Amino acid sequence: MAFQQEAVGKLREELGRGYNLSAKLLALLNQPSHLLDCRAQEMAMAISQELSQVFRASLSMLKPGDSSRVAEGRATEPEAALTEDSIGQPTPAKDKRISGDEVTPPRIGKEEEITAEPYKDGYKWKKYGQKNIKNRKFARLYFRCMHSHERGCWAKKQLQQEDSSIGSPPLYKVTYLNDHTCHQVFPIVNITSANLPATSTTTRNGAQFAPACRHLHDGGNGELEDIIMTSTFTTVIGGAAYAAPSSTPLPSLPPMDESPSDLASYEAGGGQSPSLLDLSLGLDEAMMDEMYFSCGSPFPPVEAPAAPWSLSSLPPLPPMEASSVGPAAYMPSRGGHSMSLDAMTMTEIFLWSSPLFSPR
DNA sequence: GCTATTTGACCGTC
DNA sequence: GACGGTCAAATAGC
Structure with missing residues (x-):
């Protein structure tokens, strides 16, 4: 039990880091468009990349059976290693054949699957x-x-045709080693309700996605899991359960400049629970209770300063104590230069700015 | 000529 | 010493 509390504490710490980053990103994006020069865009991309690392690290902590990694603190994914508080720390180098500056990361994230289409996983591989x-x-x-x-x-990926699969169709056992760290900046794409399809599909992770997302994935980019990852964590941070049942078409997202009341009506329409966390993470009941207590509304809304501004001039963020303010307090309020950070805002931000959705 | 693939050799682990 | 994983020179394809 104490172990779980420690794990949740580590997760909260990681999510809190993401919260701080999101505040910086939000402030950056809140600038008038004519002030968004190349430097600002680079800054936004850098922040966004680190956010994606935070989310990935957090997700890896939540993977069932990986609690040991939670207890050890930040997930040991290679991409998570490039965080501000890990810079300067020694990186394990196990492969003695690799010399110079190159080092081999620890073997992590081994994942296996049986498939008839081992080459269609959305990534480009070199044999x-x-x-x-x-x-x-x-x-x-x-x-x-x-x-x-x-x-x-x-x-890395290993491909082994099953002995029993002689004939048609052949089946392959695919073993994935290490997570991809090759995400790069993607051209800004505004994904709106108009290009969200009506039906969903299932990934190898068991999560539900829409074909519009799948075409990105099949296009060799691997964004599909990123999208669901983003959705999941915007849900956590925003305190809103934004998930549709697998058989339910994805609802329309309100446009950026539309009234936040649309979100409330959307939630009232059945898009509330169970959340993706409930569905996909397999946490036990006590853990989920702790998660909802901790993450349901732990972070006060982020207020972006009025532009012009610089990252160093950002005001200090409020303490990350569990708040008594409910999810309703996180509904969007986008008037002027100030707006609250809610699940929808986060989703919109990451859908078009995150390097998670980038071609490789 | 460039790039991708093949394949024998090498190395680490058990 | 057997085995699995990786390297890198040779080869193939464009």
Whole structure:
């Protein structure tokens, strides 16, 4: 029990970091468009990238069976290692054959699946080896991410055709090692209700997605899981349960400049619970209670300063204590230069600015 | 000529 | 020493 509390504490810490970053990003994006020069855009991208790392690290902490990583503190994903409080810390180098500045990250995030289409996972892979395995009819193929060198992405994949799959269709056991760290900046795309499709699909993670997202994924970018990740954590941070049942079409998102009342009506229309956290993370009841207590509304709304401004001039953020203010207090209020950070705002921000949705 | 793939050799682990 | 994973030179394809 104390272990779980510690785990939740670590998760809160990570989410709090994301909260602070979101405030900076929000302030940046709140500038008049003519003030958004290249430097500001680069800054926004940098913040956005770090936010994506926060979310990934947080998600990895929430993966069932990975509680040990939670207890150890920040997830040990390579991309999570490049955070401000980890700079300067030694990076484990296990592979002695790699010399110079290159190091090998710890083996993490091993994931297996059986599929008939092992090459359609949304990423570009480069084959670097093939090996005949004892007692196997088919050779095992070894792939690494196409961007392993230029972007230092350590994602790998092993492909093993099942012995029992002789004939049609052949089945392959795909083993993924390490997470992709090769996300890059994506051209700004405003995803609105107009291009959200009416039906959903299921990923290998079991989460529900819409085809409009899937086409991005199948296009070789792997954004699909990023989108659901973003949705999940905007839900957590915003304190609103923004998730539709698997059989329910995705509702329309209100436009950026529309009244926030649309969100309330949307939620009243059945889009509330169970949240994605409930559906996909498999946390036990006590953990979920703790999560909702901690994350349901732990963060007061973020107020962006009026432009012009600089990151260093941002006002200090309020303390991250559990607030008695309910989710209703996080409804959007977008008048003038001040607006609240709510789930919808976060979703909109990340849908068009996050490097999570970038081609590789 | 450039890039991607193949494949034998090498290395670490058990 | 067997085995699995990786490297890197050779080869193929464009």
